[in-house]
Amino acid sequence: MxxxxxxxxxxxxxxxxxxxxxxxxxxxxxxxxxxxxxxxxxxxxxxxxxxxxxxxxxxxxxxxxxxxxxxxxxxxxxxxxxxxxxxxxxxxxxxxxxxxxxxxxxxxxxxxxxxxxxxxxxxxxxxxxxxxxxxxxxxxxxxxxxxxxxxxxxxxxxxxxxxxxxxxxxxxxxxxxxxxxxxxxxxIADRLQEALWREALWLVHDGVATVGEIDDAIRYSFGLRWAQMGVFQTYRLAGGNAGMRHFMEQFGPCLAWPWTKLTDVPELDEALIDAIAEQSDRQAAALSVRDLERIRDDNLIAIMEALERCGETGWGAGALLAEARExxxxxxxxxxxxxxxxxxxxxxxxxxxxxxxxx
Ligand SMILES: NC(=O)c1ccc[n+]([C@@H]2O[C@H](COP(=O)([O-])OP(=O)(O)OC[C@H]3O[C@@H](n4cnc5c(N)ncnc54)[C@H](O)[C@@H]3O)[C@@H](O)[C@H]2O)c1
Known part of the structure; x- marks a missing residue:
């Protein structure tokens, strides 16, 4: 090792x-x-x-x-x-x-x-x-x-x-x-994360959602999909039996709709930083950073161990964990x-x- x-x-x-x-x-x-x-x-x-x-x-x-x-x-x-x-x-x-x-x-x-x-x-x-x-x-x-x-x-x-x-x-x-x-x-990864982060900042800036609501939108839905299939394989399944080509034909036109502000960022002025910091404190409630780190670590291990049990050799990060154990x-x-x-x-x-x- x-x-x-x-x-x-x-x-x-x-x-x-x-x-x-x-x-x-x-x-x-x-x-x-x-x-x-x-x-x-x-x-x-x-x-x-x-x-x-x-x-x-x-x-x-x-x-x-x-x-x-x-x-x-x-x-x-x-x-x-x-x-x-x-x-x-x-x-x-x-x-x-x-x-x-x-x-x-x-x-x-x-x-x-x-x-x-x-x-x-x-x-x-x-x-x-x-x-x-x-x-x-x-x-x-x-x-x-x-x-x-x-x-x-x-x-x-x-x-x-x-x-x-x-x-x-x-x-x-x-x-x-x-x-x-x-x-x-x-x-690669920071480019992807940055794109989502920019849009999340807009949603708070525009008063559309709180930081907790945005995190819920991720962790109860596509965050679970991303952890095990990423974005392309997930969307392949969204195309049903017709697969990726159908998915692209069906949802491709949406890219021209005003769903996203991804090329633009809100100004990080004091008001926006205060709003995010206050909402984040409320979201953490009484949990310290150390508490949250350990909850995060336990959750990450649980996810990887669950993926390890998928199929004969595990799946994604779970297959890697199985190899590491071996x-x-x-x-x-x-x-x-x-x-x-x-x-x-x-x-x-x-x-x-x-x-x-x-x-
Ligand atoms: N924080 C993240 O999530 C993350 C993720 C991936 C990569 N990175 C990258 O990792 C690097 C470190 O980030 P971090 O979050 O650990 O920062 P950090 O501020 O927590 O740690 C930096 C450390 O470097 C030390 N340092 C400063 N000058 C030094 C010197 N001349 N010699 C030796 N040590 C010195 C500081 O004392 C400090 O302890 C950055 O390049 C960052 O972009 C950060």
Missing amino acids: TGGIERAACVGGGLIGSGWAARFVLSGIDVSLYDPGPDAGPAVQAAMDNAERAFDRMFGNARPAAGALSFAGSLAEAVEGAGFIQESVPERLDLKRRVLAGIDAAAPAGAIVASSTSGLLPSVLQEPMQHPERMLVGHPFNPVYLLPLVEVAAGRRTAPEAVERACAVYAGLGMKPLVLRKEIDAF AMRGRRPPLTTPWPGRNGADRRRRRSGRFPGSR
Whole structure:
């Protein structure tokens, strides 16, 4: 389950970086994490707690022995000896380019350098790097330790071999790498999400629906369809026995009707932000972010496990979960056996959630 690497580095340990660290560590890979910010320790701890809970539910004793997590004091220290480096610093072009160039200068020859960027072009990010051929985008989804998709985007100077190796590493983490055919801003999934988000903002802006009503419209209907068939296969069925061609002929003309404002966005003025924030607080009621994270994680696991039971080999994300369970079996000693070469104190600290070397 390691995709051929034993040691990874995570640069940036916020929401996404800590999710990556948890996914690597719980897949049996040692991780060195660098984040100069004051909140990285708690963020990583929270991600590890949630991820361990989720992996226990999904894999129980079958999950492999966890890797070791350490906090590095510098970028150079973090990437030392790493076969794979995942950058997850804030989405600012200047910062990302500086950090990626720093990683490139210090990383071992042959290490892959991946950026978690949500939409910046890899060709632009790799410009200042000495070895751009090893850099690509690996765009994950929150929570990284649970959601399987990672969009893999190569820049103009990325070597095809780097894409192959990155995909092998991600697959080894139980993920579904989706390689982009073309380099485009915001890749595939964020383009789709952004289109829906723009329309949702209009509906609140125009007073048509509250944030809770919009979420209900999604989660009681097409959200369920999307989770298991996506949009095209769903619409194929909407065409009945006549299939996709009939569906397109029947509903195609609607695209010219004023059903959508998708090319336009409402101004995010104070009034709209206040309305959304207040409605969102009411929607959450007494549930904290931690409560909601755990409800979300339990629901995601339940959905994937339900899809795992579909047909003989599972369906979609459920088939991937079945493969991950299979791959885990017998690869590494289970958690209950001692870790070779590691002392009991380290192991106890790890199990209790405090990590050797943490600040
Ligand atoms: N939030 C999401 O849902 C999401 C999803 C997919 C991808 N992403 C992408 O992941 C990246 C990180 O986003 P996030 O939501 O985790 O942000 P975040 O603000 O939660 O975390 C960023 C972390 O980077 C650290 N940092 C800042 N400068 C650094 C430096 N020079 N070296 C090392 N660490 C540094 C900060 O201290 C912070 O902890 C962004 O590129 C974002 O677009 C975010």
